[in-house]
Amino acid sequence: xxxxxxxxxxxxxxxxxxxxxxxxxxxxxxxxxxxxxxxxxxxxxxxxxxxxxxxxxxxxxxxxxxxxxxxxxxxxxxxxxxxxxxxxxxxxxxxxxxxxxxxxxxxxxxxxxxxxxxxxxxxxxxxxxxxxxxxxxxxxxxxxxxxxxxxxxxxxxxxxxxxxxxxxxxxxxxxxxxxxxxxxxxxxxxxxxxxxxxxxxxxxxxxxxxxxxxxxxxxxxxxxxxxxxxxxxxxxxxxxxxxxxxxxxxxxxxxxxxxxxxxxxxxxxxxxxxxxxxxxxxxxxxxxxxxxxxxxxxxxxxxxxxxxxxxxxxxxxxxxxxxxxxxxxxxxxxxxxxxxxxxxxxxxxxxxxxxxxxxxxxxxxxxxxxxxxxxxxxxxxxxxxxxxxxxxxxxxxxxxxxxxxx
Amino acid sequence: xxxxxxxxxxxxxxxxxxxxxxxxxxxxxxxxxxxxxxxxxxxxxxxxxxxxxxxxxxxxxxxxxxxxxxxxxxxxxxxxxxxxxxxxxxxxxxxxxxxxxxxxxxxxxxxxxxxxxxxxxxxxxxxxxxxxxxxxxxxx
Numbered sequence: 430x431x432x433x434x435x436x437x438x439x440x441x442x443x444x445x446x447x448x449x450x451x452x453x454x455x456x457x458x459x460x461x462x463x464x465x466x467x468x469x470x471x472x473x474x475x476x477x478x479x480x481x482x483x484x485x486x487x488x489x490x491x492x493x494x495x496x497x498x499x500x501x502x503x504x505x506x507x508x509x510x511x512x513x514x515x516x517x518x519x520x521x522x523x524x525x526x527x528x529x530x531x532x533x534x535x536x537x538x539x540x541x542x543x544x545x546x547x548x549x550x551x552x553x554x555x556x557x558x559x560x561x562x563x564x565x566x567x568x569x570x571x572x573x574x575x576x577x578x579x580x581x582x583x584x585x586x587x588x589x590x591x592x593x594x595x596x597x598x599x600x601x602x603x604x605x606x607x608x609x610x611x612x613x614x615x616x617x618x619x620x621x622x623x624x625x626x627x628x629x630x631x632x633x634x635x636x637x638x639x640x641x642x643x644x645x646x647x648x649x650x651x652x653x654x655x656x657x658x659x660x661x662x663x664x665x666x667x668x669x670x671x672x673x674x675x676x677x678x679x680x681x682x683x684x685x686x687x688x689x690x691x692x693x694x695x696x697x698x699x700x701x702x703x704x705x706x707x708x709x710x711x712x713x714x715x716x717x718x719x720x721x722x723x724x725x726x727x728x729x730x731x732x733x734x735x736x737x738x739x740x741x742x743x744x745x746x747x748x749x750x751x752x753x754x755x756x757x758x759x760x761x762x763x764x765x766x767x768x769x770x771x772x773x774x775x776x777x778x779x780x781x782x783x784x785x786x787x788x789x790x791x792x793x794x795x796x797x798x799x800x801x802x803x804x805x806x807x808x809x810x811x812x813x814x815x816x817x818x819x820x821x822x823x824x825x826x827x828x829x830x831x832x833x834x835x
Numbered sequence: 836x837x838x839x840x841x842x843x844x845x846x847x848x849x850x851x852x853x854x855x856x857x858x859x860x861x862x863x864x865x866x867x868x869x870x871x872x873x874x875x876x877x878x879x880x881x882x883x884x885x886x887x888x889x890x891x892x893x894x895x896x897x898x899x900x901x902x903x904x905x906x907x908x909x910x911x912x913x914x915x916x917x918x919x920x921x922x923x924x925x926x927x928x929x930x931x932x933x934x935x936x937x938x939x940x941x942x943x944x945x946x947x948x949x950x951x952x953x954x955x956x957x958x959x960x961x962x963x964x965x966x967x968x969x970x971x972x973x974x975x
Contacts, residue, residue, distance in 0.1 A: 434838075452838055453841065456838070456841050456842050456845045457845045457848075457849070459842070459845070460842065460845035460846040460848065460849040461849045463846055463849070464846065464849040464850055464852075464853045468853065510857060510860065510861040510864065510865070511861065511864045511865050512861075512865060513865050513866045513867065513868065514858070514861070514862075514865060514867075515869065515873060515874065516869075516874070517874050517875065517876050517877075518871065518874040518875070519875075519876045519883070519886070520876075529854060530850075530851055530854050530855070533850050533853060533854050534847050534850040534851055536850075537846055537847075537849070537850035537853070538843060538846050538847055538850065540846065541842055541843050541846050551842050551846065552838070552839035552840070552842035552843065553839065554839050554840070554843075558913075559910075559913055560843075564843075577888075579876070579887070580876060580886060580887045580888060581876045581877055581878070581883075581887050582878065582883075582887045583877065583878075584887065585887045585889075592899075593898050593899075596898065596899060596902045597898060597902060599902070599906065600902065600905045600906065600909065603906075603909045604909060604912075607909075607912065607913070607916050610913060610916040610917055611916045611919050611920065612920070613920075614917055614918070614919070614920035614921060615917060616913065616917060670877065670879075675877055676876065676877060679861065679865065680854070680857050680858055680861050681854075681858070684854050761956065764898070764955060764956070765955070765956075768901075768946075768950070768955045769950070769955060772905075772946065773946075776939060776943060779939075780936060780939075783919070783932050783935060783936075784932065786919070786920075786923060786928070787923065787928045787929065787932060790923065
């Protein structure tokens, strides 16, 4: 955002008097762009999710509306807009109508500090990481509000479960991101990426064995935060009808879905920013990107964008795949996983990382050896993953439908 | 910096408008035909029995309390985390480590207490004294 304002100021030689107005105008236009981006992303995600689900279940998935079914989400949105908006007589009308706003506002506001490339970012707040964790918690208020205002038993159970779950998992979620702050010495998302490097052994995830464990813990906690399967207890279809939005119809219902799907972007890109090196280009240092001018700058920006999006696709695909692989956990298991497993492990890992930083600082030879060793371990995990996928595909080849473009 | 936080406000406004405008446009297009049966609360097709605004299980209250303590702790630990690297660079790393350790250990003691008390279980086991057994040959 800053970069765009500066660019406009310079290229049109805007007088100093008008510059604040121009900046404010650009900000409000960009805010609209961010919201549209989030909404379209959630639409594309639901399409991808249904297609991947189709493949995992060996069927085709939506492929009628638009090329390969890509416009399915537009059709869904139009349908939801023209659906009747039913407000139950027994509900608390103002709260009932306001709750979806909180959900979408809270989630969209998280997008402000998430960078896509060195200069494509809403606003590089100096408290970025803390800000994301805090602002997305507003969505919980919306969830609780809808659960209570609906005056329906299903909604109440869903809302209460959701509050207990999101509130519990916020702690491992935040604490697992803490080492990123420890290592980078800043809360700004851009600065955390800048402190890492392009090659895998310069990513924070391979800093030490504890960091790899914390990455897994962060991933689990992020799934629970976003109420994704296996942690979709708040809306468990088979037990709570639809959870906290049982009574909602039409676009108010859609607002919850947009919020929830857009949350996967926040969860995924936090993982990419703190653990997977963000937009860093292998072989190109941050100083070179900063010094680049003209065409080279655009090239670097495009490369960084592509790398970030690739990493995002990898993380989000993992989320989708888990969704169609794992069964839902029980509500008591959900609490046990968080408080008795994730939280103690997180604390132990944090202490170990603090000690690790004292013994082997980032720049030291020992630190580098550890990072290279951990990268080998990570590579091994990825290889085993693909090997298992291949093994399963070969085992079930005659029953699978593997043609891509249908 | 003010400019940066204006962006946050702007996204809040845009997020509000996104839902508001879509609902307003939808209002012109969508049908509006409410009647009592349609507006009844959903309860699996039956007429709802009683309200849902009841006193809910206080278990959530305990979890919320624990959460509050840990969340405040996180809020305190984040600033220390940002300067930890600087402490190491100045040679005071061990001091910062010990301080962080003591701070977190006190809070972990709280977690252990709650754990031992069994408040982390969704279904809490309430220990009752064992029932008095009737002695054989002496029917009571």
